Every structure is written in C-alpha cells, then in structure tokens.
Amino acid sequence: MIMIDTMKKQVEDMEIRWAKQLYREHKNISWQYGIDLTPPAINISSGRKELGLLNHGTKTLSISSHLIQTEAWDIVVEVLKHEMAHQYVSEFYDNADGHGKYFKKACKKLGVHPAFVAGSKDFHKTLQEFKGSLPPDAQKMLRKVEKLMALGQSSKEAEAQAASRKANYLLNKYNLQRINAHDDNPDIKYLTICHKKKRIESIQRAILSILRDYYYVNCITSDTYNAQDDTVYRCIVLIGKKEALIVAEYVYHFLLDTGRTLWQSFKKKNNAKRGDKVSFDMGFIAGIEHNHKLMFEDSIMENSNSKGNIDTTLPVKATKALMTQHHEEICKEKSRLFPKLSTVRYGRHQASSGAFKEGFNNGKNTHIKKGVSNRGTGISGFLEA
Incomplete structure (x- = not known):
C-alpha cells in the first residue's frame, strides 16, 4: 500500500512539473508570435483519445498525459498550439467557430503545423502526416546514395x-x-536532434553550416524539454523536405562522430590542450567544406550512367541559384517555427595554429561514407522506419 501511494505521489509530482513546463511554453509561444493570450490553468488529463482540450468556461487547457509520455515534445507543443488557437478564437473572435475560418486564421497566427490544424480524432493519421512519407523516387534516390556511401x-x-x-x-x-517542378505544396518538415546537453559545441554549429550550404536544409539551435527527466536541453532543428532531412541527419552524426574520434587521436598523439579543440574542430570542418567546394569548382557537374555515357550535366550557376530558391521556401517553415531568432556565433579559433592545420588535413581526407561505429542503421534504416 505504501509503495502504491509513493508511486502515485511520484506521478502527481511529475504531472505538476509537466503542467509548469506547458505554462512556460504557453507564455513563450505567446511572446514568439506576438499575441496576448490570457494564461490558462493547465491540466494534465488521463485520457488517451482526447490529446488536448480547451474548456472555455473554466479557462482550463488540458493536455494528455499519455501524449506526453509517448511522443516527442515537439508533438506535445503542436497539440498545445492547436488548443491555443481555440483560445485565440475564444478571446479575439468571441468563440466564433470550432475549426472554421477563424480557427484557421488563429492557427496561421500561432504557426500551427498544417497536420495539426484539422480537428481529426485519428491521431495516428495526424502523426503520419506530421512526420511525412517518402515519395517512391526519393526512396530510389536514397538507396543509390546509400550504395555510394558503401x-x-x-x-x-x-x-x-x-x-x-x-x-x-x-x-x-x-x-x-523537385525545385524545378514548382510544387505549390513543398511539404517542408522539421526534425529535432537532442544530445541531452545544456550547450551546443562549436563543432556542432560548424557542421550545421555544411548542412545548410550543401544538403538542402536549414538549421536552427533551440531548446527542447525532455518530459522523462524534467529537463530543458539545447537542441538542433533541421528544416527541409523529408528526404533531405534523412540525409542531413545521417551526415550530421557521421561528421560529429568522425570529428570527435579524430580529435581524440590528435589529442593523444600531440598531448594537445583543451584550448586546441575548437581550432582542430574548425580546421576539420574547413577541410570538409573544401571537399564539398571541389564539387562546384568546375563549370559543369557530370555523372555517368550505367552504359558509361554522360547522363546529365548540372551547371553550377543554375544549381546555386536553385539552391537559393529552395532555401527561401524552407525559410517560410523556419519563420513558422521560430518567428524570433538570435544570431548564431561559432567558436573562436586561430587559422594558423597547428591544431587547425591538422584538423583541416583530416577533414580533406574524410569522405561521407556508410557505417559510423557508434551510430545506428544509416540511411537504409531510416527508409525502413
């Protein structure tokens, strides 16, 4: 009996912490999107079907405990924003409709993801729409990329x-x-990477510049809450089409793990100090960027087909122009997620230092390939997920 009472109290304590975090999220969302909503009472509900609910009479906003325990915090926040949109309609449009035109206006004002705008009871369907699915041509392309990495x-x-x-x-x-197809619905997604750390390392920020410039994603550093240990961590958010996110996430982990392994080797061999790490890391990423720039050095990028003939050419100027256009599309999703952003700064380093030069040489000799020793399944694993 005592054990049951103890467990019940632990659950109640955790739910109080979740409610406090949701209150903070409500306040932050209101600030981010420049709206003035009355702070509601936050309730953690026990239901599984009703993920979120706004009680206009008691001014109470409820979020499902099951949702918090089983899904990423990104999803919880999207459900919260959906309920905040109802609150917006209640306070600014006199509760004019349920999921009608005023609600849709409120969702746009609050940056609710399109998958969470509809009032569907089928959460699995909503979640699949939020996560997105890969078109057959994207799956085919990614499998080819996986083979090349091997x-x-x-x-x-x-x-x-x-x-x-x-x-x-x-x-x-x-x-x-895909860009040339002029898709009216580019279906931009986002993906959060969290290492459960309180800070983002310089090498992580530098890797993001590689992803942004060469892998068709935009990158943001932000905060995310972990409901299991009641802690706010720094995180990385990648924004782009699903297939681009799959590749970018793989490349991110590959470069981070490879960079850390090479640094440990350099540190042991040269008895390097802690202050040399940023220089080595920046040199490593500079070497990686050097490799990627080589791909745009010629006036034409070429590829041979199975018969050995030239298949297609990609003019570099046109490629860069289209990449710029693509980034503009992604920026719309970035603005939805983060209407207010702070400037990203990289760590300081000395380009002339031995650590930087050694890192640069290591980076030049590193190519994105299959198989990172302390990581999971690679691109094919993402395709099977």
Missing part, C-alpha cells in the same frame, strides 16, 4: 572521393528536379 569505404582515396562526389551529384540532381 563504396566510399574504399581504402583508395580516388575511389572514395569519386563515390562521395557521385552521392552529392545524385542529391543535387534530385533536389533540382
């Missing part, structure tokens, strides 16, 4: 470099075809 494990530098270049060529070719 070839990138070759011990021969020329073969590894050629495989890396072809993988990037396929990514560019596919993305340019």
Whole structure:
C-alpha cells in the first residue's frame, strides 16, 4: 500500500512539473508570435483519445498525459498550439467557430503545423502526416546514395572521393528536379536532434553550416524539454523536405562522430590542450567544406550512367541559384517555427595554429561514407522506419 501511494505521489509530482513546463511554453509561444493570450490553468488529463482540450468556461487547457509520455515534445507543443488557437478564437473572435475560418486564421497566427490544424480524432493519421512519407523516387534516390556511401569505404582515396562526389551529384540532381517542378505544396518538415546537453559545441554549429550550404536544409539551435527527466536541453532543428532531412541527419552524426574520434587521436598523439579543440574542430570542418567546394569548382557537374555515357550535366550557376530558391521556401517553415531568432556565433579559433592545420588535413581526407561505429542503421534504416 505504501509503495502504491509513493508511486502515485511520484506521478502527481511529475504531472505538476509537466503542467509548469506547458505554462512556460504557453507564455513563450505567446511572446514568439506576438499575441496576448490570457494564461490558462493547465491540466494534465488521463485520457488517451482526447490529446488536448480547451474548456472555455473554466479557462482550463488540458493536455494528455499519455501524449506526453509517448511522443516527442515537439508533438506535445503542436497539440498545445492547436488548443491555443481555440483560445485565440475564444478571446479575439468571441468563440466564433470550432475549426472554421477563424480557427484557421488563429492557427496561421500561432504557426500551427498544417497536420495539426484539422480537428481529426485519428491521431495516428495526424502523426503520419506530421512526420511525412517518402515519395517512391526519393526512396530510389536514397538507396543509390546509400550504395555510394558503401563504396566510399574504399581504402583508395580516388575511389572514395569519386563515390562521395557521385552521392552529392545524385542529391543535387534530385533536389533540382523537385525545385524545378514548382510544387505549390513543398511539404517542408522539421526534425529535432537532442544530445541531452545544456550547450551546443562549436563543432556542432560548424557542421550545421555544411548542412545548410550543401544538403538542402536549414538549421536552427533551440531548446527542447525532455518530459522523462524534467529537463530543458539545447537542441538542433533541421528544416527541409523529408528526404533531405534523412540525409542531413545521417551526415550530421557521421561528421560529429568522425570529428570527435579524430580529435581524440590528435589529442593523444600531440598531448594537445583543451584550448586546441575548437581550432582542430574548425580546421576539420574547413577541410570538409573544401571537399564539398571541389564539387562546384568546375563549370559543369557530370555523372555517368550505367552504359558509361554522360547522363546529365548540372551547371553550377543554375544549381546555386536553385539552391537559393529552395532555401527561401524552407525559410517560410523556419519563420513558422521560430518567428524570433538570435544570431548564431561559432567558436573562436586561430587559422594558423597547428591544431587547425591538422584538423583541416583530416577533414580533406574524410569522405561521407556508410557505417559510423557508434551510430545506428544509416540511411537504409531510416527508409525502413
């Protein structure tokens, strides 16, 4: 009996903490989107079907405990914003409709993700729409990229470099075809990466610049709440089409793990100090960027088909122009998620230092390939998920 009472109290204590965090989220969302909503009473409900509910009479906003325990905090926040949109209609439009035109206006004002605008009871369907699905041509492209990454494990530098270049060529070719299609609904998604740390390292920020410039995503550093341990951590948010997010997340982990491994080797070999780490990391990323720039150095990017003939050419100027256009589309989703942003700064380093030069040489000799020792399944794993 005592054990049951103790467990019940622990659950109640955790629910109080969740309610406090939701209250903070409500306040922050109101500030982010420049609206003045009355802070409601926050209730953690026990229901599984009703994920969120606004009681206009008692001015109470309820969020499901089951939702908090089983889904990422991003999803919880989207449900919260949906209920805040109802509150907005109640306070500014005299509760004019349920999920009608005023509610849709409120959702746009609050940046509610399109998947969470409808009042559907089918949460599984809503969640799938939020996460998105890969078109068949995207799956085909990603499988080809996975095979090329496997070839990138070759011990021969020329073969590894050629495989890396072809993988990037396929990514560019596919993305340019999608951009040229002038899709009225680009279906931009976002993905959160959290290492459960209180700060973002300089190497992580530098990797984001590579992803932004070469992998068709935009990158933001932000905060996210972990409901299981009641802690707010710093996180990375990638924004782009689903297939781009899959590749960018893989590349992010590959470069982060490779960079850390190379730093430990350099540190042990040279008895390097802690202050050398930022210089080494920045050198490593500069070397990675050097490799990627080589792919745009020629006036034409070429790829051979299975018969050995030139398949397609991608003019560099046109490629860069279309990439800029693509980033503009992504910025719309970025503005929805983060209407107010602070400037990102990288760590300081000395380009002339030995640590930077060694990092740069390591980066030049690193090619994106399959198989990171302390990571999971790779791109094919994402395709099967």
